[in-house]
Amino acid sequence: SFTHESTGIKYRFLVLPRYDVDLQKIISKTKVLDLRNVLVIAIQILDVLEYFHSKGYTHSDIKSSNLMLGFDGNKYNKGLIKPTQSF
DSSP: OEEEEETTEEEEEOOOOOOSEEHHHHHHHHSOOOHHHHHHHHHHHHHHHHHHHHTTEEESOOOGGGEEEOTTSOEEEOSOEEEGGGO
16 A cells, blocks of 8 residues: 655555456457346445445546456456545
């Protein structure tokens, strides 16, 4: 975990190992995700965002290219988070 300050705002970020592929690449390749996969991914994303929020952070760059998928099926997020009070 590291921090970086820019324009008076302190950002906290994690450096993670490189994972297999991001969700955007999967969507671009398959064109359609079945409902079950969409629901599983959405629930996992909401769980992570709820955890960030409970710790006083808000994610500032939620998009499919920031959601990483490993061979084990786990989802990983590589975007930035920042303290909620900075908004």
